[in-house]
Amino acid sequence: MADNKNKIINQRALFIVPPTGLFYRDDRCQVSLKGVSNAPRPPLDLAYMSAILEENGFECRMRDYPVENGGWQDVENDIREFTPSMLVIYTTITSVKEDLRACSMAKEIDPGIITIAKGGDTTISPEERLEMCGDLDIAIIGEPELTMLEIALGRELEEIKGICYRENGKIVKTPRRPFIEDLDSLPFPSRHLLDQSKYVRPDTGEILTTIQSGRGCPAKCIYCLSRVVAGADLRLRSPKNVVDELEHCVNDYGIRNFFFRADTFTWDKEWVISVCKEIISRKLDIQWVANSRANTVDDERLVWMKKAGCWLVSFGVESGSQYILDMTRKGITLEESREALRLAKKHKLKTFVTFLIGMPWDTRETIMETFDFAREIDGDFFEVILPFPFPGTTYYEIAKRDNLILDGAYDNIYDHFNSVVKTYHLSADELTEMKKKSFWYLYARPRYIKKIISQCDSPKAFKNYLSFGINKMKAHFASTR
Known part of the structure; x- marks a missing residue:
């Protein structure tokens, strides 16, 4: 593309997840799927962008190469066959160098293709x-949605908010686009462009899709990108609009399993209950999962969620040390986490709990407190994560200032098994060893294994859990610096 010449040669756009590994590529959660307890999710941002282009007369294709087991030759073949005027690439902070290979490939095929990341x-x-x-x-x-549309419609680049581009050999950044306040105005994601069978529940193998119920997060956790990329104000879709999309997925795709993509689905009590009542009134017969916080659940919310088909709630407990929770501005207490898990069990909801070890103030003692707390609250599923210092977060500024980030931390694809940071008290290698220890201390307990087996209600579920356990063990112990 010539400097600042946004010339659209045809109305075709190719949206790709590059063949650089399985990741959650959500803005806030750029996690490698190597050995974690979840399954791939549809690339929702790409699906929203393609939907708004299709609504305006463009022909779009979407490829999720990692879940399709595709490679770079497939990328080249698709560009040659489809001849798009725009190639849109979904990136993450640790895979981006490899992701952007697609740009050079496109330019070799046709220098007129506009490459967008x-x-x-x-x-x-x-x-x-x-x-x-x-x-x-x-x-x-x-x-990205409105920005993508303006690019596709050929608007002059200097007039488009929320982009960075080249002009006369110099890099230019335009003012940031205001957040979309009316999320109901967006079309539903273009799921018809994806092979839905590639996105399944890890326990049953049934097709599962993601519903974005809102954007923005009022929480102030220092390690999270949510406020950076989506703002601090919670913007929610109307309950009717959310359930319209659920019904669309049930009727048009036969999908009955859902993950609500929201930083904290349960933040607004009245809204949560309204969504649940709308699901029940339409008799959708669905099952779903949502993220929550320990201080945003109570009996009433959980009663309605259970009635509406919720079967699992995810809590970011993060630490068993109140000191670490306070230093990371998590905004919850250990007692609130205990109560949240107690309430979930009371209402027969399964729980997925995440813990974060390796923040700057962590010691061997605080990490062991976290492992002991994980045993105490006894979630059904859990994940122990090593932190990654995302630029733009307060954690990044602290880690950079105090030389806690290893050289080369951003040069390779991060797998969350080899720490790229140290704490004030522990080396990166020591954190990696603590991560490995979590497997034996938490996952390999006879009591926990018995509990998981008892939850298997079919041979298929047992097989899937067994496969996951073996893969998780391999991932833990294949990790080397």
């Missing part, structure tokens, strides 16, 4: 992305 990393460091790859034309900053 979208990811949490393009919001944080858009200039660096253009410096990293001379064949990248545009980096999208912030919410």
Whole structure:
């Protein structure tokens, strides 16, 4: 693309997840799926962007190469066959160097293809992305839908908010686009462009899709990208609009399993109950999972959630040390986590609990407190995660200032098994060893194994749990620096 010449040669756009590994590529959660307890999710940001283009007469294709077991030859073949005028690439902060290979591939095939990158990393460091790859034309900053539409309609680049591009050999960043307040105005994601059979529940193998119920997070956790990329104000879709999409998925795709993509689905009590009542009134017969916080659940919310088909709630407990919770501005107490897990069990809801070890103040003692707390609250499923210092977060600023980030931390794809940070008290290697220890201390307990087996209500579920356990053990002990 010539400097600042947004020339659309046809109305075709190819949206891709590059063949650089299985990740959650959500802006706030760029996690490798190696050995974690979840399954791949549809690339919702790409599906929203393609939907708004289709609504305006464009022909779109979408490929999720990692879940399709595709490779770079498939990327080349698709570009040659489809001949798009725009190639949109979904990136993450640790895979971006490899992801952007697609730009050079596209330019070799047709220099007129406009190459566009979208990811949490393009919001944080858009200039660096253009410096990293001379064949990248545009980096999208912030919410992508309206920005993508203006690019596709051929608007002059300097008039488009929320992008970074080149002009006369220099990199230019336009003002950030305001957040979309009326999320109901967006079309439903273009799921018809994806092979839905690739996205399944890890326990039953049934097709599962993601519903984005809102954007923004009022919480102030220092390690999370949510406020950076989506803002601190909670913006919710109307209950009717959310359930319209659920009904669309049930009727048009036969999908009855859902994950609500929201930083905290349960934040607004009245809204949660309204969504549940709407699901019940339409007799949708669905099952779903949602993220929550320990201080945003109570009996009434959980009663309605259970009635409406919720079977699992995810809690970011993060630490068994109140000191670490306070230092990371998590905004919850250990007692609130205990009560949240107690309430979930009371209402026969399964729980998925995450713990984060390796924050700057962590010691061997606070990490063991976390492991002991995990045993105490006894979630049904859990994940122990090593932190990653995302630029734009307060944690990154602290870790950078105090030299806690290892050299080369951003040079390779991060697998969450080898720590790229140290604490004030522990080396990166020691954190990696503590992560390995979590497997034996938490997962390999006879009591826990018996509990998981008792929850298997079919041979298929037992097989899936067994397969996951074996893969998790291999991932833990294959990890080397």
